[in-house]
Amino acid sequence: MNNAPKDTLFQVETIPEDFVFNERVVEVFDDMLDRSIPFYREVIEASARLLDNFLAPGDTVYDLGCANGTSLLEFSRLLQHREFAFVGIDNSMPMLDKARLKAELYRKQDRISFSFEDITTFDHPGAGGVILNYTLQFIRPLQREPFLTNIFNNLRPGGILLVSEKVINHDPRLNREFIDIYHRFKKARGYSELEIAKKREALENVLIPFSVAENLDMLGKTGFAPVETYFRWFNFASFIAVKPS
Ligand SMILES: C[S@@+](CC[C@H](N)C(=O)[O-])C[C@H]1O[C@@H](n2cnc3c(N)ncnc32)[C@H](O)[C@@H]1O
Numbered sequence: 001m002n003n004a005p006k007d008t009l010f011q012v013e014t015i016p017e018d019f020v021f022n023e024r025v026v027e028v029f030d031d032m033l034d035r036s037i038p039f040y041r042e043v044i045e046a047s048a049r050l051l052d053n054f055l056a057p058g059d060t061v062y063d064l065g066c067a068n069g070t071s072l073l074e075f076s077r078l079l080q081h082r083e084f085a086f087v088g089i090d091n092s093m094p095m096l097d098k099a100r101l102k103a104e105l106y107r108k109q110d111r112i113s114f115s116f117e118d119i120t121t122f123d124h125p126g127a128g129g130v131i132l133n134y135t136l137q138f139i140r141p142l143q144r145e146p147f148l149t150n151i152f153n154n155l156r157p158g159g160i161l162l163v164s165e166k167v168i169n170h171d172p173r174l175n176r177e178f179i180d181i182y183h184r185f186k187k188a189r190g191y192s193e194l195e196i197a198k199k200r201e202a203l204e205n206v207l208i209p210f211s212v213a214e215n216l217d218m219l220g221k222t223g224f225a226p227v228e229t230y231f232r233w234f235n236f237a238s239f240i241a242v243k244p245s
Contacts, residue, residue, distance in 0.1 A: 037236070050160065057083040057084075059127075060124070066096075067092070067099070073106055084129075088112065125153075127159055148161075157245045169211060183196050212237050216239065
């Protein structure tokens, strides 16, 4: 059980609007992550191992769509033995306010900085690592390839991009069963059927998942090689994409 304020956003008797990362979401975001993203902590740990193995001293790690900084703080803790700088980027001011507050609280403000930017115009040449967790799915599908190309161009040779996403399956039966298993995961963590349905509706127009193959293909087309899946749980997956040296 976590100590974060409980996510009750979809318990209200109203018709859901499209999901936005506003003050109300920020308040309950850590609880939402814990109860909505399977193996959230384990994915951060696995990603930290990859950053540890691939990156060089002095490298900067960018977390695009860093939200309230929870995962970036965890990355900096897991990688405290390495000389990395960490930069979180987001375009939600309430999220960044919370992220900065947390970095101060944990006395990490010398190592972690946060910046209000549109990630699709990412412009930080020489980046060693880029993390893009549960955020590419919110970028309009037609913008995704140019966005990934932009990240590729900003990474130094040998640098890595780590992407975690909700994914779909093009086989309707498998897709249905995976989503059903995911909804049971949420129910077991205290969300009601109605909350699950309302959240699904609110996300429908804004969260557009691709399949594993589509994500790998898009990363490959951008120039990354190799690209590989390093985590999979039903309708969630994480990918590593390496910029050739
Ligand atoms: C699901 S949250 C990310 C969760 C976070 N990466 C983690 O692992 O805890 C998506 C975040 O992406 C941000 N975002 C979406 N589109 C963006 C854009 N074009 N530029 C900057 N941030 C964006 C949202 O404000 C939100 O904070």
